[in-house]
Amino acid sequence: MEIFKVHYIRNQRNSCLKDLFINQERMDGKMAVIVYTKPHCLECNVLKRFLDDYRITYKERDCSLNSAYMDEIKEMGFLDVPVTVVDDTAIQGLQPDRILAVLERQEKDGDKNSNSD
Secondary structure (H helix, E strand, O other): OHHHHHHHHHHHOHHHHHHHHHHHHHHOOOOOEEEEEOOOOHHHHHHHHHHHHOOOOOEEEEOOOOHHHHHHHHHOOOOOOOEEEEOOEEEEOOOHHHHHHHHHHHHHHHHHHHHHO
């Protein structure tokens, strides 16, 4: 069911995502996206595929390899993976709309700051 949701969102947002791709490439290194995962987690795998499909660079933190990552998730107020952190915004589960909205908002805020320089 979630896979179909991702494909639907991809088709609905194709036109505005072109700009996001271009700006994401420009912003590499400036915007940190971290994904907390576990192996054999279906939502985690779909989320990573979504990020890969949209060329959003991210760092993966596998909670099964490092228990400190799970502690970080608990400190954020979540109990399980996947958790995506875009700069300081934590998003639990498979929520591609929210991830894209946060990325777009961060991008606009970055453009405002660069124009004021």
